[in-house]
Amino acid sequence: MHPVLRTVLQRLGLGVLTLFVVSVVIFASLEMLPGGFAEAILGQGATPETVAAFNREIGLDRPATVRYVEWIGNIFRGDFGYSYAGLGGSIKRSVTDLIAPRLYNTFFLAMMTAIVAVPLSLILGILAALYRNSWYDRIVNSVTLTTIATPEFFIAYLLMFFFAIRNKWFYSLSTVSDTTDFIEHIYRAALPAITLMLVIVAHMMRMTRAALINLLASPYMEMAQLKGVPRREAIIKHALPNAWAPIATVIAFNLAYLVVGVVVVEVVYVYPGIGQLMVDSVSSRDMPVVQACALIFAATYIFLNLLADIISIVTNPRLLHPK
Amino acid sequence: MTAQAPQLRQVRARRSLWESTRRTLSSAPFSAWFGMIVILLYVIAAVFAPWIAPYGEAEIVGKAYQPPGPEFWFGTDQIGRDLLSRLIYGARNTIGIAFMTTLLSFAVGGTLGVLTALKRGWLDQGISRVVDAFLAIPVLIFALMLLAVFGKSIVNLILILALLDSTRVFRLARATALNVVVMDYVEAAKLRGEGMGWIIFKEVLPNILPPLITEFGLRFCFVFLTISALSFLGVGIQPPTADWGSMVAESKTLITFPVRTFPWIPAPFYPAIAIALLTVAINFVVDWFLHKTSGLRDEV
Numbered sequence: 001m002h003p004v005l006r007t008v009l010q011r012l013g014l015g016v017l018t019l020f021v022v023s024v025v026i027f028a029s030l031e032m033l034p035g036g037f038a039e040a041i042l043g044q045g046a047t048p049e050t051v052a053a054f055n056r057e058i059g060l061d062r063p064a065t066v067r068y069v070e071w072i073g074n075i076f077r078g079d080f081g082y083s084y085a086g087l088g089g090s091i092k093r094s095v096t097d098l099i100a101p102r103l104y105n106t107f108f109l110a111m112m113t114a115i116v117a118v119p120l121s122l123i124l125g126i127l128a129a130l131y132r133n134s135w136y137d138r139i140v141n142s143v144t145l146t147t148i149a150t151p152e153f154f155i156a157y158l159l160m161f162f163f164a165i166r167n168k169w170f171y172s173l174s175t176v177s178d179t180t181d182f183i184e185h186i187y188r189a190a191l192p193a194i195t196l197m198l199v200i201v202a203h204m205m206r207m208t209r210a211a212l213i214n215l216l217a218s219p220y221m222e223m224a225q226l227k228g229v230p231r232r233e234a235i236i237k238h239a240l241p242n243a244w245a246p247i248a249t250v251i252a253f254n255l256a257y258l259v260v261g262v263v264v265v266e267v268v269y270v271y272p273g274i275g276q277l278m279v280d281s282v283s284s285r286d287m288p289v290v291q292a293c294a295l296i297f298a299a300t301y302i303f304l305n306l307l308a309d310i311i312s313i314v315t316n317p318r319l320l321h322p323k
Numbered sequence: 324m325t326a327q328a329p330q331l332r333q334v335r336a337r338r339s340l341w342e343s344t345r346r347t348l349s350s351a352p353f354s355a356w357f358g359m360i361v362i363l364l365y366v367i368a369a370v371f372a373p374w375i376a377p378y379g380e381a382e383i384v385g386k387a388y389q390p391p392g393p394e395f396w397f398g399t400d401q402i403g404r405d406l407l408s409r410l411i412y413g414a415r416n417t418i419g420i421a422f423m424t425t426l427l428s429f430a431v432g433g434t435l436g437v438l439t440a441l442k443r444g445w446l447d448q449g450i451s452r453v454v455d456a457f458l459a460i461p462v463l464i465f466a467l468m469l470l471a472v473f474g475k476s477i478v479n480l481i482l483i484l485a486l487l488d489s490t491r492v493f494r495l496a497r498a499t500a501l502n503v504v505v506m507d508y509v510e511a512a513k514l515r516g517e518g519m520g521w522i523i524f525k526e527v528l529p530n531i532l533p534p535l536i537t538e539f540g541l542r543f544c545f546v547f548l549t550i551s552a553l554s555f556l557g558v559g560i561q562p563p564t565a566d567w568g569s570m571v572a573e574s575k576t577l578i579t580f581p582v583r584t585f586p587w588i589p590a591p592f593y594p595a596i597a598i599a600l601l602t603v604a605i606n607f608v609v610d611w612f613l614h615k616t617s618g619l620r621d622e623v
Contacts, residue, residue, distance in 0.1 A: 021456040029472050145610075149602035151548055153555050153571060154595035161578050161592075260461040264552050268575075278464075279556045282471040294468040298460045305459070 004320065007313050015306040022298045026291050027068050080292040084285075095292050099274060103296065105176060106266070106273035109189050110258050113196040118251055121201040125208025130235075132213060140205065147202035152261060156195045156268040164191060174271040192269045196261055204254045211246035215239055245312030252308030256301045351611060358607030365414055365601055372415040376408035381563035397593060400574055410593060412565040418601070420477060420560065421547040424485045428546070429539060432489030436496025437523045437531075440504050450493070457490040462549060470558050480559055484546055495538050499531040506530075540609040544602045551598050567594035 046054075055061045074081065080095035128137045147155070164172035170191045180188065215221070216239060224234040263275035270276070278293035280286075314320075351359075368375060377396075378384045383403045391398040397406035439447040457465075462484075469483045503509065504527060512526050553559030554568030562569060574591040 018456055018459045022459055025456065025460075026468065029468060145606055146599075146603055149544065149606050150599040151551050151555075151568075151595060151602075153552070154592070154599055157571070157575065157578060157591060157595065165578060256461070260463050263463060263467075264555065267556055278467060279558065282467050282556075282558050285471050285474075287471065290468055290471045294460075294464055297464040301461055301464075302459050 004314060008310055011306060011309045011313065015302060019299060019302055022302065023072060023295060024068070026294050026298070027071060028064075030287055030291070031064055075295070081288045083281075083289050084287065095288050098289060099277065099292055099296070101178060102272055102274045102277050105189075105271065106262055106275060108185065109192055109196070109262060109266075109271065109273060110255070112186065112189060112193045113200060113258060114255060116193075117197045117200040117204065117254075120197075121204035121254075122208055122247065122251075124201070125205040126212060128205065128209045129212035129216065137209075144202035144206050147198055148206070152195065152199055152264045153268050155198055156192070156265055159191055159195055160268070172269075174269040176272060189271065192262075192265045192271050195265050195268075196258060199261055200254050200258055203257060204250055207250040207253070208247065211250060212239075212243065215243055215246065218242075241315075241317050244315035248311035248315070249308045252304045252311075256304040259297055259300050259304075347615070354607040355611035358604040358611075361600060361604035362608065365418060365604075368411050368414040369418050370415075372411050376405075376411040378405040378408040380409065380412040380565050382408075400570075406593065409565040409570060410567075410597060413567045413570060413594060413597070416560060416564055417547070417550065417554075417567050417598075420481060421543060421550050424481045424488065424546050424550070425539060425543045427481065427485035428488035428542065429492050429535070431485065432492025433496045433528075433535065434523065435489070436493045436498075437500045437527050438519070439493075440497050440500035441509075441519070441522065441527070447497075451497070454490045454493050457487065458494070462487045462545075463552065466549065466553060467556075467558065470553070475558050475561055477560060477564075480550065480553070484549060488542060488546055492538065492542065495534065496531065499534050500527055503527050503530045537609055537612055540605050540612070544605050548598070548602060567598050570594040 052061070060067075071081070078096055080099065083093045083095050083098055124140060128140050131137055160172050164170045171188055172191075174188045174192055176185050176188050220238060221234060224238050225231075229238075262273060263279065265271070266273040266275040267279055274293055274296065278290060278297075281289035281293065381404065384405050385399045385403045397410065400406055400409065435450060439450055465487055466483055470479065473479045473483070509522060509526050512522050517526075550559055551566075551568035554566050555572045557569070557572060560566040560569060562573070571591050571594050574594075577591055
């Protein structure tokens with residue numbers, strides 16, 4: 001088998017395995033609670049009958065392994081179960097219905113951020129690496145360091161204060177619904193997207209710069225310079241083929257970071273995304289929703305990292321041309 | 324002659340230590356100095372909070388939303404507590420909790436990392452695979468989920484974050500310790516019949532300390548920001564305990580107030596600035612420390 005194919009398959013297998021372990025951990029977290037989840041929800045004073053009824057209602061009276069298999073099987077059919085919020089009432093709210101529109105909103109926001117942030121930070125990072133220790137490099141470095149060290153909600157409130165309250169250019173709350181049209185959606189999601197962009201660009205730029213500086217310092221680049229290859233050609237012919245892997249890693253890592261970053265930003269701007277849903281569900285201890293959100297976040301995170309791994313394997317010149 | 328020798332050596336050793344500290348500090352760049360002074364001020368505020376703060380932590384001393392004045396320097400919050408006092412107590416609570424979490428995570432992750440590097444075998448394999456799975460989930464998401472299960476309390480917060488963070492520490496400690504455990508002096512200690520505790524804490528740990536100290540600064544920043552974010556989201560440190568993250572959330576409506584009420588900066592920005600300033604300061608010091616210990620690396 002070709003070494004590239006073999007390594008890719010290995011990574012894929014490892015990714016699936018990780019996802020399996022993560023799903024078990026997410027599922028098992030509910031089992032770890034001493035005294036059972038029902039008691040924690042209903043309080044210490046709950047009678048055994050109430051606890052038993054509650055457990056029967058949400059299906060906690062069956063063995064964990066059976067429930068895990070059922071849970072995973074349903075998820076593959078797109079069914080995450082029912083939210084605890086509607087339990088006991090006549091209307092059962094399915095978690096899938098709850099999550100689907102919000103998942104779309106979150107991906108909308110993430111895509112919007114990524115489309116601007118990825119090219120921008122790559123260009124800024126490459127320039128900083130090429131003109132290392134120049135004034136541009138130093139300024140960009142200290143600005144990004146400050147941005148990284150600042151909590152996201154601070155940046156979010158600063159932007160809200162200046163662009164939505166002082167100058168009424170944007171709405172301070174990014175409420176969108178199913179009826180919001182595409183252009184309006186972009187406009188309303190602009191402030192959260194800009195907040196995320198600032199954070200992502202800072203991270204990404206620093207990592208791109210670090211990766212490229214590492215690359216430019218490698219012996220074959222020095223060799224190219226010594227044998228008189230023009231700088232432009234050295235970068236395009238020698239550095240670039242080796243740069244895809246670190247750049248792919250940087251992009252995937254930051255998109256994965258974006259997935260987590262949305263949580264805080266969505267809460268600040270009251271943007272109806274999955275992050276806000278998760279925080280609300282954590283407060284009300286609505287476990288099916290929390291588990292579904294955690295699984296979606298974790299799966300996205302794992303998938304992006306896996307993608308980066310595969311890209312760096314596929315573009316690795318050493319693996320592509322084995323001796 | 325022979326009686327004087329140890330004394331002389333002692334004097335020289337003490338002076339060279341003091342001298343080297345002084346020299347190192349005097350060569351520190353401006354940013355590192357700035358960072359160290361800021362950190363010192365925060366530590367003073369945290370340790371001496373009850374003596375510095377003009378009012379109590381949860382004491383209601385005035386009307387709600389009073390503007391800054393001679394009585395309340397930063398004004399009052401939504402139920403009439405002094406903002407300045409809460410900021411100072413916030414330093415104690417937020418930094419204290421973040422510090423304890425980082426300490427715990429280093430105690431667990433560091434010890435396990437060195438131990439697995441020494442022992443290798445199935446223990447190493449087992450722990451490393453579990454850690455890999457933990458690393459595949461973002462900390463904030465995992466922390467949110469576990470807080471939903473175990474309930475919101477400070478003890479749970481510290482334990483959960485320390486556990487999640489120790490996986491990151493474990494990776495670093497194991498990787499650096501792997502280079503040290505193959506050294507002759509570790510072998511010598513083993514042959515001498517020293518116990519595991521001695522080998523970990525007296526032979527290996529002192530030699531992997533510089534990267535661990537740097538990592539401690541960065542992990543502290545990360546834990547501190549995560550705790551602030553969780554508190555801001557309302558699932559971390561709970562009221563009435565003063566904490567910077569939840570203070571931002573509590574006073575967020577104030578940024579829509581007319582600027583006349585809060586002359587310079589809207590109130591929610593005070594705790595947010597306090598958080599940002601500390602993390603920036605730590606980053607400056609860590610940057611400088613990295614420069615000092617590894618000369619070449621100036622990257623993240």
